[in-house]
Amino acid sequence: MIARFLLLASAAGASIITPSAFAQDAAQPAADEVQQPNVRGDVIVVTARRRQETAQEVPLAISVVKGDSIEATGNFNIVKLQQLAPTLQVYTTNPRNTSVNIRGLGVPFGLTSDGFEQGVGIYVDDVYNSRVAAATFDFLDVSQVEVLRGPQGTLYGKNTTAGAINITTNQPTFDFEGRAELSVGNLNYKQAKAAISGPLSETVAARIAIASTTRRGTLYNVTSKRWINEQDNLGIRGQLLFKPSEDFSITLSGDYSKQDPECCGTTFVRVGTTQRPIGRQYDALVAAINAANPGRNYAVPSRNPYDRLSDLDSNLNAGNKIGGVSAKIKWDVGPGTLTSVTAWRFWDWKPENDRDFTGLSVVSRSQNPSQQDQYSQEFRYNYESKDVDFVVGLFGFKQRIDTxxxxxxxxxxxxxxxxxxxxxxxxxxxxxTASNTQYLKADSAALFGQLSWKVTDALTIQPGVRLNYDKKSGYYERVVTNAQGQAISCTATPAPGTIAGTTSQCGVYQPQVSAPSDSAWNFTYDFNVNYKVTRNILAYATYAKSFKTLGINQNGLPLNADNTVNYDASTVKPESVNHFELGLKTQFWDRRATFNLSAFRTEIKDFQATVNGGQFGTVRGYLANAEKVRSQGIEADFKVVVSDRFTAYANGAYTDAKYKKFTNAPCPPELSGGTITTNPALWSPAGQAGTATTPSYSRPQCDISGQDLPGVSKWAFSYGAEYNVPVTLLAKDGQVYLGVDGNYRSHWNSNASPSIYTEVKGYALTNFRAGFRGEGFDVFGWVRNAFDVNYIENLQVAPGNTGLIAGQVGDPQTWGGTIKFSF
Structure with missing residues (x-):
């Protein structure tokens, strides 16, 4: 049900995060209700079904974060947004390698391959962003962000199996208005935003917005003598609205974002014993290198990650350029609306990494720059009447990525x-040196529709269908050259123009050529029944049969035990999804209080997982199918508007996401590195290193059935409250206010095959703000991570099964102030 929530219009209110239930009435609101605040609660009006209706009427779990709340809480991009939405998980090692999951499902957790689809769709003003990396920009002039949970796709747009993040920006206005914002803080933090909108003629309006964010890094590199993992972001958006009549409009939009930080480095976290020979473990290897280089005495600058020290010796860069243009046409035709959305977007990625995660020169250079172009076209027609509404449409998508x-x-x-x-x-x-050239071509087309039949005033039935076609074709070629620049072969008979590589060389890098290609048709459907128990209580039940289309491995294929290329891993099967959900939306205490509850169960066959083989010779992560995955849980959202002076909210989620069956997964580091054998009687215990007299034996694959999915906390909570007092200050009438917000996530594992060495402890963060606001201005100070909690954002297993675990630590306490003006 993705299309319903691409356009949300909200009224004034002081809440920080507004679950879907934070609507005023179950009945259609009057125009004055939409615009005026009311002590009973916020009016959240949904217009995505081409009519005004409160969010309480929509039978779907959805959270809405308003633009002012994003600014007040400092959650200025998707990565930060998870602090406000408990069922959203966002993990990143750099913009390209970003996982966005809802309820533990979506993008495979770990290093990213271009050959798979997102399970969580990211939309900006109705335009689908095909890669998560292309949506890691700072929020710019945003009206609100909606997080939709559960499969989406039978209304329009790209199919997504886990949910969607819909970002709606402020649109051009025929009344002149503007706003400016400046924030400064410790760590040399500076953020400036400005937007201006107004008429160019009676039928044309324009809007332009710009934002810039810079901040010193949070990790000190003792090798380069520089702070790394900084922020250096710039964004601009322009929009032109042509509206010759109330029935017809054209909106032209263009945007450009640039990120150019020295990022993204890691720090030493721990060492865990693997099944490698004892002399081939991390500490022994460092000792051997020091012994071979008298006087060197290499050691990491600290074994405490919260000292925030690193010694990476390779160049770091995370250059990210994102942009595009779109044209949206809306035409009211009789009882319905015809909409066309045409878009082109690009993404240029220029990284440099230190792949060995150390100050040693093991991997001296690692980079995979990419360039993406995507084109999308969407047509949809929405019809509405007293008893029947429907949406029918077409969606086409074309993408090419070169690396x-x-x-x-x-x-x-x-x-x-x-x-x-x-x-x-x-x-x-x-x-x-391994040099690779690759491209991906992806084409997709869909026909979709959903019917809403109001059987009675209380009972509504909503069936939806989708017919989808996808085709993917890729090419990957790796050329390996020695120090003299000669191309090598690793076959018995060297290819023309190459020389025979040594056993040592071929054990690290092997030439590869692969050209996977596949296509698939999918027919999916969903069925929703919702019943208005009373004016303020809505109950609903949903079943969705969904899918995620086929995937191909684009970044090189893993090696077999005999060091030959495993071409069987070039493609992965589509996912088959069965989703069940029950929900209840309620309001009480004269609608001052809102409580929403949802329970869900999602089962996926042939789940597309990112797995880690621990090899230098391939990208560390590649796609594989887990036989079955299940995610189930309960979500609750509560908000109370006690008075004009005080509001509070609390949201919570319990998520139980497991591999129900994954029998041939790569083994975690504690079960890897020894001599491979298929004889179970010889398998060594976890973490037992081999010795000269007693070698360790490792499994060829591991059965991780029953273990938790990576990146998922079983328990997650967010909360907030704000209290204000009317005052007159410096001859200005306004409010002095104090706000608090926070979030908690329980422990989770950051390796695709859960490891005892990659367990991330749970943590709780608390933020405060206090300020003075009035008509047209807001001045406040803020403290984020107020109690300076030490926490880990992500852990990574270094390649080679040496036991090294590196990670990225979360932001320390930050503080500063913000000034906002509007007119």
């Missing part, structure tokens, strides 16, 4: 990766 990658071995690579005489000679691997 040029380079990875190179450094002076310490031989000692790190090899044994015997080869390990003692740095030239064995130094300068060995």
């Amino acid at each position: 040029q990658g380079t990875e190179q071995q450094g002076a310490d690579a031989a000692r790190w990766s090899l044994t015997g005489a080869n390990a003692a000679n740095p030239a064995t691997l130094q300068g060995l």
Whole structure:
């Protein structure tokens, strides 16, 4: 049901986050209700079904975060947004490698491949963003953000299996208005925003907005003597509205965002013992490198990640350019509305990474720059009458991504990766370079529709269907060259123009060529029944049969145990999704209080998981199918508007997301690194290193059935409250206010095959703000992570099964002030 909530219009209110139930009435609101605040609660008006209706009437779990609340709480991008929405999980190691999940499902957690689809759709003003990385921009002139939970797609747009994040920006106005905002804080934080809107003629209006954010990094690199993981963001958006009549309008939009930080580095977190020989574990390898280089005495600057020290020796960069143009046409035709949305978007990604996560020169260079173009066209027609409403439409999508990658071995690579005489000679691997060229072509088309039949004044039945076609074709070529620039082969007979690579070289990088291609038709449907028990109570039940289309592995294929390429892993099957949900939306205490409750169960066959093989010779993450996954849980949203002076909210979620069956998953580090055997009687205990007399034996794959999905906290809560007092200050009438908001997430695991070494502890964050606001202005100070809680945002397993675990620590306490003006 994605289309219903792409356009949401809200009224004034002081709440921080507004669940869907924070609507005034179940009946259609009058015009003055839409615009005027009321002590009984906020009026949240949904117009996505081409008529005004309160959000309480919509049978779907949805949370709405208003633009003012985003600014007040400092949650200025999707990554930060999870602090306000408990069922949203966003994890990132850099903009490209960002996972956005709802209820534990969506994008495969871990390093990203271009060959899969998102399970969580990200939309900006009706335009679908195909890659999560292309939506990591700062929120710019945003009206509100909606987080929709559960499968979406039978109304219009791209199909998504877990939910959607819909971002609605402020639109051009025929009344002149403007706003400006400036924030400064510690860590050299500076953020400036401005927007202006008004008429160019009686039928044309325009709006332009710009924003800039900079901040010093939070991790100090002792090698480069610089703070890294900084923020350096710039964004601009322009819109032109042509409205010759009330029945017809055209909106032209263009936007451009640029991010150019020195990012994204990691720090040492811990070492865990694997099943590798004891001399091939992290600490032993560091000792061997120091012994081979007298006087070097390498050691990490700190083994406490909260000292915020790193010693990465490779260049770091996370250059990200995002932009595009769109044209939206709306035409009221008789009892319905015809809408066309045409869009082109681009994404340019220029990274540099330190893939070995250390100050040693193991991998001296690692980068995979990409360029994406996407085109989308959507037509839909919405009809409404007293008893029957429906939406029918067409969606077309075309995408191409080109990537040029380079990875190179450094002076310490031989000692790190090899044994015997080869390990003692740095030239064995130094300068060995893997250069890859790849592209992905993806085409998608869909026919969709949903009917809403009002059987009685209380009972409504809503069936929906979708017919979808997807085609993906890719190409991947890796050329491996030695230090002299000669291309090598790893086959018995070298290919023309190449020389035979050594066993050591081929054990690290192997030339590869693959060209996976596949297509699939899918027919899906959903069925919703909702019943208005009373004026202020709505109950609903939903069943959805959904899918995520096929995927292809675009970043190189894993190797078999004999170091040959596993071409069977080039494609992954589509996901098959069965979703069940029950919900209750209520209001009471003269509608001053709102309480929503939903219970869900989602079962997925052939779940597309990102797995980690621990190899240098491939990208660490690649796609594989888990036989079955299940996510189930309960969500609750509560808000109370006690008076014009005080409001509060509390939202919570319990999510139980597990691999129900995944029998051939890569093993976690504690069960990896030993001699591979298929004999269960020889398998060594977890974390038992091999010795000269007692080697350790590892499983070829692991059965992780019954274990939790990565990135999912079982318990998540968010809360907030605000109290204000009317005062006159400096001859200005206004309100002095104090606000608090916070969130808690229980522990979770950050490895696709859950590991005892990648368990992330739960944490709670608390933020305060206090200020003075009146008509046209707002001045306030803020403290975020007020109690300076130490917490980890993500953990990564270093390649090679050495036991090294690196991570990214969360922001420390930050503080500052903000001034806002509007007219």
